[in-house]
Amino acid sequence: MPYDPSAFPPFAVTVDLVVLTVRRQALCALVVRRGEPPHRGRWALPGGFVREREDLAAAAARELGEETGLRSREPGTEQPGVHLEQLATYGEPDRDPRMRVVSVAHLVLAPDLPAPVAGGDAGSARWAPVADLLPTGPPPGPDASEGAGRPGAVGDPGVPRGPLAFDHDRILADGVERARSKLEYSSLATAFCPPEFTVGELRRVYEVVWGVALDPRNFHRKVTGTPGFLVPSGGTTTRQGGRPAQLFRAGGATLLNPPMLRPEA
Amino acid sequence: MPYDPSAFPPFAVTVDLVVLTVRRQALCALVVRRGEPPHRGRWALPGGFVREREDLAAAAARELGEETGLRSREPGTEQPGVHLEQLATYGEPDRDPRMRVVSVAHLVLAPDLPAPVAGGDAGSARWAPVADLLPTGPPPGPDASEGAGRPGAVGDPGVPRGPLAFDHDRILADGVERARSKLEYSSLATAFCPPEFTVGELRRVYEVVWGVALDPRNFHRKVTGTPGFLVPSGGTTTRQGGRPAQLFRAGGATLLNPPMLRPEA
DNA sequence: TGAATAGTGTCTTTGAGACATTATAAG
DNA sequence: CTTATAATGTCTCAAAGACACTATTCA
Numbered sequence: 001m002p003y004d005p006s007a008f009p010p011f012a013v014t015v016d017l018v019v020l021t022v023r024r025q026a027l028c029a030l031v032v033r034r035g036e037p038p039h040r041g042r043w044a045l046p047g048g049f050v051r052e053r054e055d056l057a058a059a060a061a062r063e064l065g066e067e068t069g070l071r072s073r074e075p076g077t078e079q080p081g082v083h084l085e086q087l088a089t090y091g092e093p094d095r096d097p098r099m100r101v102v103s104v105a106h107l108v109l110a111p112d113l114p115a116p117v118a119g120g121d122a123g124s125a126r127w128a129p130v131a132d133l134l135p136t137g138p139p140p141g142p143d144a145s146e147g148a149g150r151p152g153a154v155g156d157p158g159v160p161r162g163p164l165a166f167d168h169d170r171i172l173a174d175g176v177e178r179a180r181s182k183l184e185y186s187s188l189a190t191a192f193c194p195p196e197f198t199v200g201e202l203r204r205v206y207e208v209v210w211g212v213a214l215d216p217r218n219f220h221r222k223v224t225g226t227p228g229f230l231v232p233s234g235g236t237t238t239r240q241g242g243r244p245a246q247l248f249r250a251g252g253a254t255l256l257n258p259p260m261l262r263p264e265a
Numbered sequence: 266m267p268y269d270p271s272a273f274p275p276f277a278v279t280v281d282l283v284v285l286t287v288r289r290q291a292l293c294a295l296v297v298r299r300g301e302p303p304h305r306g307r308w309a310l311p312g313g314f315v316r317e318r319e320d321l322a323a324a325a326a327r328e329l330g331e332e333t334g335l336r337s338r339e340p341g342t343e344q345p346g347v348h349l350e351q352l353a354t355y356g357e358p359d360r361d362p363r364m365r366v367v368s369v370a371h372l373v374l375a376p377d378l379p380a381p382v383a384g385g386d387a388g389s390a391r392w393a394p395v396a397d398l399l400p401t402g403p404p405p406g407p408d409a410s411e412g413a414g415r416p417g418a419v420g421d422p423g424v425p426r427g428p429l430a431f432d433h434d435r436i437l438a439d440g441v442e443r444a445r446s447k448l449e450y451s452s453l454a455t456a457f458c459p460p461e462f463t464v465g466e467l468r469r470v471y472e473v474v475w476g477v478a479l480d481p482r483n484f485h486r487k488v489t490g491t492p493g494f495l496v497p498s499g500g501t502t503t504r505q506g507g508r509p510a511q512l513f514r515a516g517g518a519t520l521l522n523p524p525m526l527r528p529e530a
Numbered sequence: 531t532g533a534a535t536a537g538t539g540t541c542t543t544t545g546a547g548a549c550a551t552t553a554t555a556a557g
Numbered sequence: 558c559t560t561a562t563a564a565t566g567t568c569t570c571a572a573a574g575a576c577a578c579t580a581t582t583c584a
Contacts, residue, residue, distance in 0.1 A: 009317040010275040052274040056356040091321040242562025243554040507535025508581035
């Protein structure tokens with residue numbers, strides 16, 4: 001009997017956020033420290049209840065603003081900024097031991113922020129390398145030498161480590177995989193970059209997110225040859241050392257054709 | 266304040282199904298006729314409430330069985346059959362005028378069924394060409410000559426036409442687009458085929474779903490050359506007329522590498 | 531016989547990958 | 558000077574697209 005409004009089981013609906021950025025040559029996710037049981041002391045993805053008359057995407061954008069001060073770019077608007085999209089929904093009956101909670105996870109891609117976590121009512125929000133949070137994180141980059149495993153979780157409030165609370169390990173893994181595959185066939189890598197960036201900085205985004213090394217020359221030829229991907233902004237910069245690099249902005253294209261395929265293992 | 270279980274707005278959670286198949290050279294979706302207001306007399310996607318202690322995927326599989334008698338293939342199992350995956354979640358505050366309903370839509374790909382809609386407590390379930398349901402349906406195939414628009418909706422109980430009830434037009438459009446893009450980089454086209462099929466039948470699936478004509482010779486070379494996509498089953502058939510065609514089963518591969526890219530317009 | 535579909539082969543073009551070379555900065 | 562990064566060019570190979578040709582059935 002579809003849509004009988006008289007008798008239905010009540011659910012709580014939340015949004016959880018997988019907020020990813022690239023900082024210090026590592027793919028990082030935003031996590032908050034839980035101060036209440038269950039999973040007290042564990043790290044978790046930011047999130048919260050959807051309000052009475054609030055759209056799902058609006059709830060995700062609101063939570064994002066509360067945790068980071070970021071304003072999201074709704075899909076459709078053109079100005080550069082933070083990217084927000086729905087990821088997936090998680091609703092196993094016992095994923096929260098207290099009650100039936102269905103969580104609509106969203107994926108956020110953001111550039112490295114000058115102020116890591118500004119304001120926010122969750123005071124303990126931190127950026128943490130995905131490799132430290134997930135048992136099977138991204139393969140370490142060319143010069144990365146990450147720690148071995150992920151021993152404790154509840155002890156040290158300083159360095160966020162997995163496993164995360166609830167089913168957030170799986171949500172984070174799904175978000176990371178979504179981000180990795182979206183770099184292949186969309187221009188979303190620019191969401192990790194500041195408004196103006198060089199080809200080398202864009203390449204480092206791909207290398208960090210995919211965990212591989214890319215040929216700088218082929219990469220340059222590929223991205224500058226894809227129409228609508230990059231627009232020269234006129235200036236140059238030397239902030240990376242070496243010969244001054246041309247600065248670009250994100251172009252209007254959203255889909256990459258042909259795609260940028262990940263090298264296989 | 267994330268996860269405060271004491272005060273939260275209550276939601277109803279449903280699953281809606283986009284069930285797609287290929288019949289009579291057209292991409293078709295399963296729709297049910299609404300017998301109750303709101304949208305009485307309009308066609309809608311099958312769906313229903315998630316039960317008290319039921320997983321989302323289990324609810325989708327249950328609804329699918331109730332509407333079609335089909336058993337779904339959970340992601341992970343290997344035997345051929347119906348494919349089911351989560352599509353997206355729709356939760357605008359006023360998408361259902363009666364109450365706050367969050368719907369977790371699922372996508373089902375099924376082979377053409379001998380009994381179009383067997384059993385089912387929704388007696389009015391029907392297959393309808395997607396082109397008749399959506400204002401911007403798939404481009405008509407090589408020899409298709411579909412009707413022009415979609416005039417009425419409530420009048421004729423025989424031929425399902427859009428617009429669908431609630432926001433199901435958008436859900437269906439999202440499901441169709443997901444199916445189209447999944448044919449590119451996965452082997453899911455075989456989910457539209459019977460257990461044994463020919464290369465020509467598989468090609469017709471691609472042509473109908475994408476709404477384009479494909480070169481039979483290049484298609485043959487491509488799919489038989491992709492390792493793990495097709496496994497010869499030994500037999501041949503002449504059910505299409507002409508020279509007998511080799512029969513295949515779906516191979517173990519799920520991801521197509523390199524992908525089968527859609528021809529551009 | 532002709533019409534229809536299946537299957538193989540050939541040629542061309544496009545694009546990815548490997549790698550050489552030059553350009554321009556900092557120390 | 559050396560070193561680091563940027564940018565362009567060249568060669569090779571893999572794969573897609575266009576299309577000729579043969580094979581096998583049915584009417």
